[in-house]
Amino acid sequence: MRVLLAEDDEYLLSALTHALKHKDYTVDGVRSGTEANAALLSAPYDLVLLDLGLPGMDGTNVLSELRKRGEDMPVIVITARDRVEDRIHGLDIGANDYLVKPFDFRELEARMRAVLRKSHWRNQLELEFGSLKLNTNSGRLCMSDQELDLTPKESCILHALMSKAGQVVNKRLLVEQVSDWKDESSENAVEIVIHRLRKKLEAADVSINTVRGFGYVLEEKK
Numbered sequence: 001m002r003v004l005l006a007e008d009d010e011y012l013l014s015a016l017t018h019a020l021k022h023k024d025y026t027v028d029g030v031r032s033g034t035e036a037n038a039a040l041l042s043a044p045y046d047l048v049l050l051d052l053g054l055p056g057m058d059g060t061n062v063l064s065e066l067r068k069r070g071e072d073m074p075v076i077v078i079t080a081r082d083r084v085e086d087r088i089h090g091l092d093i094g095a096n097d098y099l100v101k102p103f104d105f106r107e108l109e110a111r112m113r114a115v116l117r118k119s120h121w122r123n124q125l126e127l128e129f130g131s132l133k134l135n136t137n138s139g140r141l142c143m144s145d146q147e148l149d150l151t152p153k154e155s156c157i158l159h160a161l162m163s164k165a166g167q168v169v170n171k172r173l174l175v176e177q178v179s180d181w182k183d184e185s186s187e188n189a190v191e192i193v194i195h196r197l198r199k200k201l202e203a204a205d206v207s208i209n210t211v212r213g214f215g216y217v218l219e220e221k222k
């Protein structure tokens with residue numbers, strides 16, 4: 001789950017980045033509207049957390065440019081502007097939700113889950129392979145009758161493997177799913193997630209096999 005966080009308050013930016021990474025989200029942080037706009041043009045994000053009062057380009061312009069391009073990724077506006085008019089304006093130009101500073105991190109997380117649920121609901125996807133059923137929206141995995149919870153990164157990687165079950169998935173493709181700009185050990189990050197997934201799937205009738213020098217393949221156990 002890749003998140004773009006645009007916030008010019010240095011403290012809030014680093015605190016939120018830290019908290020989100022701790023919850024296993026992949027986060028790219030930017031400090032200006034210009035950078036936010038450039039990031040949105042260059043990479044796919046699952047969710048945007050957008051401050052409105054940003055240097056360079058105002059957050060409302062970033063948002064309206066995004067919507068003009070026909071992009072419908074969920075955007076939660078995070079701002080100190082708490083007048084009703086500002087809120088209405090933000091929602092009118094295409095924000096999915098609105099959070100006024102200061103806020104509780106748990107509330108932000110709950111709202112992120114809610115907009116992600118809604119946005120996936122439009123093309124809800126359930127992937128099935130062997131005894132596994134993955135709801136790519138909630139990240140919930142069913143193994144036979146047992147329900148397992150996956151972290152955002154685990155669900156991302158398993159999603160990629162299940163949608164190409166039986167075929168080798170290039171490791172570099174997986175690295176893109178779980179790494180942010182500053183992450184230098186992204187190959188390691190993939191390996192860690194794969195390791196965790198293998199543990200969770202120990203009892204399943206499928207397994208994640210390594211194809212040395214190339215990537216991973218999800219296969220039925222022989």
Ligand code: CA
Pocket residue numbers: 007008009051052053054
């Ligand atoms: Ca600001």
